Amino acid sequence: DGGITQSPKYLFRKEGQNVTLSCEQNLNHDAMYWYRQDPGQGLRLIYYSQIVNDFQKGDIAEGYSVSREKKESFPLTVTSAQKNPTAFYLCASSFQGGRQPQHFGDGTRLSIL
Amino acid sequence: KQEVTQIPAALSVPEGENLVLNCSFTDSAIYNLQWFRQDPGKGLTSLLLIQSSQREQTSGRLNASLDKSSGRSTLYIAASQPGDSATYLCAVMERETNAGKSTFGDGTTLTVKP
Numbered sequence: 001d002g003g004i005t006q007s008p009k010y011l012f013r014k015e016g017q018n019v020t021l022s023c024e025q026n027l028n029h030d031a032m033y034w035y036r037q038d039p040g041q042g043l044r045l046i047y048y049s050q051i052v053n054d055f056q057k058g059d060i061a062e063g064y065s066v067s068r069e070k071k072e073s074f075p076l077t078v079t080s081a082q083k084n085p086t087a088f089y090l091c092a093s094s095f096q097g098g099r100q101p102q103h104f105g106d107g108t109r110l111s112i113l
Numbered sequence: 114k115q116e117v118t119q120i121p122a123a124l125s126v127p128e129g130e131n132l133v134l135n136c137s138f139t140d141s142a143i144y145n146l147q148w149f150r151q152d153p154g155k156g157l158t159s160l161l162l163i164q165s166s167q168r169e170q171t172s173g174r175l176n177a178s179l180d181k182s183s184g185r186s187t188l189y190i191a192a193s194q195p196g197d198s199a200t201y202l203c204a205v206m207e208r209e210t211n212a213g214k215s216t217f218g219d220g221t222t223l224t225v226k227p
Contacts, residue, residue, distance in 0.1 A: 101147060104156035105156050
């Protein structure tokens with residue numbers, strides 16, 4: 001079945017540590033997105049990528065980094081510079097142009113040890 | 114900067130009731146609007162996508178309308194069921210080349226009581 005796989009489901013970060021969240025899709029989508037969701041709030045865009053080897057900052061990119069070396073994969077690294085990383089992270093993908101719905105993974109919950 | 118507001122933040126209704134969820138946005142120059150459902154601890158599931166040229170979309174007991182000029186969309190749920198209990202989010206996509214960036218509302222948490 002086609003879909004988006006995020007791993008791990010739960011992740012714990014120590015102070016000063018970088019952690020990487022995985023996002024893989026087999027929907028043949030061009031565009032991929034990373035969102036952050038805090039309790040009781042909507043989603044805020046961290047980074048997005050329209051094609052391989054290209055990505056742009058969203059509204060809250062500080063303290064995060066991404067890469068897009070393959071069409072299927074869009075990993076997100078939460079760096080030690082992100083001082084408040086505890087949140088629910090959601091990856092999404094879609095065909096370019098916005099005429100088709102965005103599809104989401106089941107998320108990764110990141111907490112601080 | 115686009116802002117999306119959803120009212121009410123929470124709603125509790127008895128089973129069988131028809132209900133309306135509201136979404137408003139500040140910049141009417143949108144490309145499309147999408148309604149999502151989110152169950153606790155899960156990702157988002159797309160319910161309906163309305164292009165800027167459309168007025169409404171229907172899927173089963175769900176009907177979403179779009180009024181760009183007034184910056185509003187509504188999601189109508191007919192004959193609500195306990196299984197409809199979830200958080201419903203709307204998202205507007207900007208018309209910026211093919212960027213496809215979306216701005217989300219904070220959601221309406223719906224509880225349908227048996």
